[in-house]
Amino acid sequence: MKQLSVPLFVIVFFLNTLAMKAQPPAHEVTEVWEPVPEVVTPGVGTAPPSDAKVLFDGTSMDGWLDRNGDPAGCTLEDCVMTVVPGTGDIHTSRGFGDIQLHLEWRTPGVVVGECQGRGNSGVFLMNRYEVQILDSYENPTYPNGQAASVYKQHIPLVNASRGPGEWQTYDIIFTAPRFNEDGRVAIPARVTVIHNGVLVQNNVEIWGETEFIGLPSYKEHSMREPIRLQDHNDLVSFRNIWVREL
Numbered sequence: 001m002k003q004l005s006v007p008l009f010v011i012v013f014f015l016n017t018l019a020m021k022a023q024p025p026a027h028e029v030t031e032v033w034e035p036v037p038e039v040v041t042p043g044v045g046t047a048p049p050s051d052a053k054v055l056f057d058g059t060s061m062d063g064w065l066d067r068n069g070d071p072a073g074c075t076l077e078d079c080v081m082t083v084v085p086g087t088g089d090i091h092t093s094r095g096f097g098d099i100q101l102h103l104e105w106r107t108p109g110v111v112v113g114e115c116q117g118r119g120n121s122g123v124f125l126m127n128r129y130e131v132q133i134l135d136s137y138e139n140p141t142y143p144n145g146q147a148a149s150v151y152k153q154h155i156p157l158v159n160a161s162r163g164p165g166e167w168q169t170y171d172i173i174f175t176a177p178r179f180n181e182d183g184r185v186a187i188p189a190r191v192t193v194i195h196n197g198v199l200v201q202n203n204v205e206i207w208g209e210t211e212f213i214g215l216p217s218y219k220e221h222s223m224r225e226p227i228r229l230q231d232h233n234d235l236v237s238f239r240n241i242w243v244r245e246l
């Protein structure tokens with residue numbers, strides 16, 4: 001009778017497999033213990049989380065400047081700042097790069113105007129990339145210019161607008177652009193926008209500086225630039241603005 005010869009490596013492989021079945025890899029192998037995330041206490045209600053930098057809490061306009069670099073001229077009433085039409089945009093005295101930004105805004109309860117002339121403002125990230133603020137409740141306009149659009153670049157996924165006179169929230173996650181040494185953009189900026197708790201911009205690429213006329217393009221700037229709020233001649237109000245630097 002002929003004897004079957006089995007190569008040694010087949011026997012070793014077979015025994016190894018048996019051993020592995022008997023002793024599966026320890027769960028510790030896939031556990032990562034470092035780094036330990038910093039503890040952040042979440043805000044209660046609309047309060048900011050513990051590591052946020054408060055940009056406006058309703059008590060003062062400190063940290064906000066007008067276009068001339070003077071203290072901002074918004075009216076401050078009932079913990080709310082309201083654009084004084086015609087006085088120009090205001091901006092933070094400090095610069096920011098990659099951020100999570102929370103702000104609450106309200107367009108006038110009495111509707112005046114239509115299209116882009118109804119409750120228009122805007123938050124300019126790094127002083128140049130606008131997320132549109134507009135009363136877009138039953139107010140047709142070009143969709144890449146309605147509320148929560150990246151102005152003239154990205155139409156919001158849905159229209160999550162509340163009605164005129166109601167407070168609305170933006171939660172914005174912004175990644176600043178990176179530039180090459182020659183000044184050309186290396187990595188474009190990206191933005192995610194949550195409007196009243198609804199995702200409306202999902203990590204979209206920003207094409208360049210916001211332009212009213214013509215196509216956007218990048219121009220080199222520093223890694224930290226102010227956050228600017230637009231005066232578009234409408235009585236738009238703001239409250240509870242805070243930022244987390246990422």
Ligand code: MG
Binds near residue numbers: 122133232
């Ligand atoms: Mg605007």
